[in-house]
Amino acid sequence: MNNELATAIKNKEVILFVGSGVPKNLGLPTYAELIDQMAEHLGFNPETFNAWGNGDFLVLAEYYFLQKGNLGGLRSWMDRTWHDSKIDISKSKIYKLIVEMDFPIIYTTNFDRWLERAYDYYEKEYVKITNVADIARTRNDKTQIIKFHGDFDDDSSLMLTESNYFNRLDFETSLDIKLRSDSLEKSILFIGYSLSDINIRYMLYKLHMQWKESSYEHIRPRSYIFLVDPNPIKERILRERGIIPIVAEGEEPGVSLAHFLKQLKDQM
Numbered sequence: 332m333n334n335e336l337a338t339a340i341k342n343k344e345v346i347l348f349v350g351s352g353v354p355k356n357l358g359l360p361t362y363a364e365l366i367d368q369m370a371e372h373l374g375f376n377p378e379t380f381n382a383w384g385n386g387d388f389l390v391l392a393e394y395y396f397l398q399k400g401n402l403g404g405l406r407s408w409m410d411r412t413w414h415d416s417k418i419d420i421s422k423s424k425i426y427k428l429i430v431e432m433d434f435p436i437i438y439t440t441n442f443d444r445w446l447e448r449a450y451d452y453y454e455k456e457y458v459k460i461t462n463v464a465d466i467a468r469t470r471n472d473k474t475q476i477i478k479f480h481g482d483f484d485d486d487s488s489l490m491l492t493e494s495n496y497f498n499r500l501d502f503e504t505s506l507d508i509k510l511r512s513d514s515l516e517k518s519i520l521f522i523g524y525s526l527s528d529i530n531i532r533y534m535l536y537k538l539h540m541q542w543k544e545s546s547y548e549h550i551r552p553r554s555y556i557f558l559v560d561p562n563p564i565k566e567r568i569l570r571e572r573g574i575i576p577i578v579a580e581g582e583e584p585g586v587s588l589a590h591f592l593k594q595l596k597d598q599m
Contacts, residue, residue, distance in 0.1 A: 333577070333594060333595060333598060334598055335553070336518070336520065336553075336555055336595060337594075337595045337596075337598035337599045338598075338599070339518050339552075339553075340432055340434070340520075340595060340599055341599040343433075343434075343435045344516075344517050344518060344552070345434060345517060345518045345519070345520050346434065346435075346436045346437070346438060346513055346514065346517045346518070346519045346520070347429065347432075347434040347436070347437045347438070347519075347520050347522070348437075348438045348439070348440075348519055348520065348521045348522070348524075349429075349437060349438070349439040349440075349441060349446065349522060349523055350439075350440055350441070350521065350522065350523035350524035350525075350528070350531065351440070351441055351523060351524075352522070352523030352524060352525065352559075352584060352588070353425060353426075353441070353522060353523035353588070354413070354441055354443050354445050354523075355523070355584075355585075356423065356425055356584075356585035356588070357418050357420075357423060357445060358418065359412075359413050359443065360409075360412055360413065362388045363381075363386075365388065365405070365409065366380065366381050366384075366386070366388060366391055367381075368405065368408050369391055369392065369395045369405060372395070372399070372404050372405065372408075373395060373398055373399075387493075389491075389492060389493040389495075389496055390493050392405070392491045392492045392493070393492040393493040393494060395492075396491075396492050396494075402486070402489065402491055402492075403486070405491070406483065406486060406489065406491075409442065409483075410483045413442075413443045414443065414444060414445075418445075420445060420448050420449050420452050421452060423449070424589040424592075424593070425585065425588055425589050425592060426445065426446070426449035427449070427453070428589065428592040428593060428596055429446070429449065429592070430449050430450055430453045430455050431453075431596060432592070432595065432596055432599070433455075433474070434474060435471075435474060435475070435517075436474070436475045436477065436513055436517070437474060437475065437476050437477065438477045438479045438510065439476065439477070439478060439479060439480075440479050440480040440530070440531070441478075441480070442478070442480065442481055442482060442483055442489060443483070444482075444483065446476055447459060447476060450474065450476070455474065456472075456473045456474070457473055457474040457475070457476050458470060458473050458474070458475050458476070459476050459478065459482070460475055460476065460477045460478065460506070460509075461477075461478045461481065461482045461484070461485050461488050462485065462488060462505065462506075463505035466505060466509060477506060477509070477510075479506055479510070496530065500533070502534070502537045510534075510538075511538070511541055514538055514541075514552075514554075516552070517552055518552040518553050518554050518555070519552075519554040519555070520554070520555050520556075520557070521554075521555070521556040521557065521574075522556075522557045522588060522591075522592075523588070524556060524558075525560065526558065526560070526562050526565040526566075526569075532565075535569070535572050535574055536572060538572075538573075539571075539572035539573050542573065548573075551573055553573075553575060554573060554574050554575065555574065555575045555576075555577055556569060556574050556575070556576055556577070557577050557579070557588065557591055558576050558577065558578045558579070559578075559579050559580075559582075559584040559587050559588070561578050561580060566578070577591070579591060
């Protein structure tokens with residue numbers, strides 16, 4: 332299976348989809364730490380604040396927005412903390428492999444700039460796409476980095492609150508339409524995602540239904556998701572939706588992902 336995927340990557344037939352598990356390996360703060368920051372900004376005890384929201388980041392961010400009127404303070408803290416000058420992108424095997432594998436299109440649900448900084452560091456050209464205006468600047472000779480849930484350079488694009496996500500459920504924004512179009516001709520490889528992420532599961536469902544309703548499901552390109560937490564129930568559902576799980580066990584997640592990407596690159 333990995334040989335088939337490696338060949339497709341070599342032939343520029345694969346879209347990479349990057350989740351929060353990838354920059355986590357750089358030591359970025361967790362969502363639990365972001366919740367603590369919201370509590371501090373609002374003058375709440377972090378444990379109490381977290382309990383009131385049942386640990387749901389989207390709900391707590393929604394409350395933060397209603398109380399503050401904007402997400403400026405939280406966004407500034409995230410930007411500063413996630414791009415700490417002590418982080419050395421040259422030491423990340425994962426980001427180096429992503430750049431070297433030369434994917435034509437990369438989608439990411441992350442807000443941070445580490446993909447862009449990795450491409451800058453290794454002097455590989457790219458075009459960043461955050462909104463419909465950026466789509467007009469796409470070029471086939473440069474990697475497209477699509478910030479699917481927003482970017483720190485455009486506060487209005489950030490999907491941080493529950494309302495942001497509810498508005499996205501129609502799956503009809505310009506970036507959603509671009510993804511639907513891109514996925515018609517290319518496979519997708521998902522890395523850095525957990526099957527507990529309802530947002531990614533919903534997106535996979537919508538892509539599956541696009542194919543199912545087209546009557547051309549039999550020619551759909553294969554898509555894959557790399558997982559470090561085996562879950563036979565959710566894996567079965569993924570297969571039903573046209574996504575092949577590749578499960579690694581027994582290693583620390585970052586080590587497993589780096590090993591997986593290295594194997595793919597060596598087989599290309």
